[in-house]
Amino acid sequence: MSLVELEDVGLVFRVRRCGRVSLKEYLLHGLFRPAKKTTFEVRALEGIDLRINEGDRIGVIGHNGAGKSTLLKLLAGIYPPTTGRRRVRGRISSLFEIGLGFEHDASGWENIAYRGYLQGETPKSVRQKMQAIAEFSELGEFLDMPVRYYSAGMMVRLAFSIATAIEPDILLVDEVLSAGDQSFQAKARERIGSLMSSARAVVVVSHELEALARLCDRVLWLDHGRVRRFGPKEEVIAAYAQPAARPQRSAA
Amino acid sequence: MTPYLCRVWRLRYFWLALVRMDLRSRYRRSMLGVGWSLLHPIAMTGVLCVVFSTIFQADVRSYAPFLLAGLITWNYLVTVLNQGCQCFFQAESYIRQYPAPLAIYPLRATLGAAIHFLLGLLVVLGLVWALQGFGNLLALVSLLPTLALLFLLGWSLAVCMGVVNVMFQDTQHLTEVMIQILFYVTPIIYPADLLRARHLDWFVAINPVAIFLELIRGPILEGVVPSPATLAMGAATAAAAAVVAALTLCKAEGKLIFYL
Numbered sequence: 001m002s003l004v005e006l007e008d009v010g011l012v013f014r015v016r017r018c019g020r021v022s023l024k025e026y027l028l029h030g031l032f033r034p035a036k037k038t039t040f041e042v043r044a045l046e047g048i049d050l051r052i053n054e055g056d057r058i059g060v061i062g063h064n065g066a067g068k069s070t071l072l073k074l075l076a077g078i079y080p081p082t083t084g085r086r087r088v089r090g091r092i093s094s095l096f097e098i099g100l101g102f103e104h105d106a107s108g109w110e111n112i113a114y115r116g117y118l119q120g121e122t123p124k125s126v127r128q129k130m131q132a133i134a135e136f137s138e139l140g141e142f143l144d145m146p147v148r149y150y151s152a153g154m155m156v157r158l159a160f161s162i163a164t165a166i167e168p169d170i171l172l173v174d175e176v177l178s179a180g181d182q183s184f185q186a187k188a189r190e191r192i193g194s195l196m197s198s199a200r201a202v203v204v205v206s207h208e209l210e211a212l213a214r215l216c217d218r219v220l221w222l223d224h225g226r227v228r229r230f231g232p233k234e235e236v237i238a239a240y241a242q243p244a245a246r247p248q249r250s251a252a
Numbered sequence: 253m254t255p256y257l258c259r260v261w262r263l264r265y266f267w268l269a270l271v272r273m274d275l276r277s278r279y280r281r282s283m284l285g286v287g288w289s290l291l292h293p294i295a296m297t298g299v300l301c302v303v304f305s306t307i308f309q310a311d312v313r314s315y316a317p318f319l320l321a322g323l324i325t326w327n328y329l330v331t332v333l334n335q336g337c338q339c340f341f342q343a344e345s346y347i348r349q350y351p352a353p354l355a356i357y358p359l360r361a362t363l364g365a366a367i368h369f370l371l372g373l374l375v376v377l378g379l380v381w382a383l384q385g386f387g388n389l390l391a392l393v394s395l396l397p398t399l400a401l402l403f404l405l406g407w408s409l410a411v412c413m414g415v416v417n418v419m420f421q422d423t424q425h426l427t428e429v430m431i432q433i434l435f436y437v438t439p440i441i442y443p444a445d446l447l448r449a450r451h452l453d454w455f456v457a458i459n460p461v462a463i464f465l466e467l468i469r470g471p472i473l474e475g476v477v478p479s480p481a482t483l484a485m486g487a488a489t490a491a492a493a494a495v496v497a498a499l500t501l502c503k504a505e506g507k508l509i510f511y512l
């Protein structure tokens with residue numbers, strides 16, 4: 001049984017031509033003018049078939065705008081597929097956009113609790129992990145301060161420490177291999193390495209081909225929202241690294 | 253429906269913690285704490301009492317609690333509408349990271365407003381008790397279903413406003429205009445009998461805010477248990493709002509993120 005199954009999944013973004021539409025405009029258009037199409041469609045993903053099994057370590061590569069991050073968000077359940085089916089068994093934890101989502105007026109400690117609760121923790125389990133999270137972040141007494149006064153690097157440290165404190169079944173990682181300063185980066189790498197070995201399945205998006213080759217077994221190459229190639233890492237990375245692999249069309 | 257509410261319940265620690273934080277930051281920023289944020293309705297009551305007792309010779313002892321009860325109920329609904337508009341924008345970064353049920357964000361806004369409303373209600377109860385005493389304690393029990401209905405109504409309104417405001421940016425502005433108008437046509441600062449005396453009964457009857465004002469004021473000020481008909485009207489209003497909110501969420505769940 002696979003942990004995650006994508007069956008012929010497609011995702012279409014509807015983008016408005018001119019930013020947001022106002023209610024006034026919408027009503028006026030509806031009443032006095034024939035409805036004009038004000039949106040255009042972006043096919044972010046198309047015809048994706050993917051089975052993630054127990055023990056899989058999958059790397060995702062592709063050029064900017066190829067749909068890598070979108071694929072991760074779809075796997076995480078944040079984007080619903082427009083077509084096709086997504087089935088998941090197990091607890092998913094995702095590491096992306098982790099610098100966001102803090103309550104700026106609350107202290108570091110409180111934000112640890114909030115994030116923990118959002119990830120499905122209870123006050124009891126959060127209390128048990130609190131100390132370990134604080135230690136890993138190395139923020140010390142800054143944790144008593146409102147997050148508003150944190151530097152960007154400190155926020156990343158905190159976010160990373162919280163996000164990696166739970167033991168997920170399925171781990172989704174998006175380019176956080178470069179979190180924080182030098183010393184923290186080394187620690188973060190180590191933490192991700194140990195998480196990856198304990199998680200039942202991992203999907204990593206990265207542009208660092210060497211890191212991917214080290215971390216993954218199989219690699220998925222996305223090109224304009226479609227799977228260009230999916231297979232053993234050496235094979236796909238070699239094909240991707242060739243000059244001919246450059247995108248034919250400009251990124252949409 | 254039920255599994256959805258179960259998911260909301262499972263995340264209770266999250267939204268309860270956020271509500272607690274909202275209230276704390278609201279009350280912490282001042283020396284007067286809770287009193288400070290109740291200052292607005294209380295000050296307004298004071299001013300209007302002076303004005304009305306001078307111009308219309310109103311009896312302050314009955315008018316003051318009447319007015320305060322009306323204002324806090326009105327303020328609750330206005331807060332729910334306004335914060336409902338903002339709730340998804342405020343939670344944008346959470347929505348982008350975790351697939352949590354959307355209803356928790358309007359719930360956060362509503363719970364904060366509801367707790368604030370309850371504090372105001374305590375002030376009203378204290379005022380009535382000090383000025384005239386309670387004739388009928390049993391009537392106060394009839395407030396409980398009303399409060400539950402008000403909460404359901406508030407949550408539903410916040411959900412609808414939140415979704416519509418994400419789709420159409422000027423919703424909040426239009427809402428503010430509507431609120432302003434509604435304030436004057438609703439018996440908040442004047443008694444509903446004033447409208448009734450001019451044969452505008454229907455106008456009071458179709459105004460859902462007026463129904464809830466009656467449900468709140470009747471038991472507290474006059475010690476009367478509201479009539480089943482009025483209570484049913486209130487329940488119908490809340491239920492209708494809840495149905496619209498549920499349908500809205502059904503449509504928006506998952507898709508809202510594309511519009512944020």
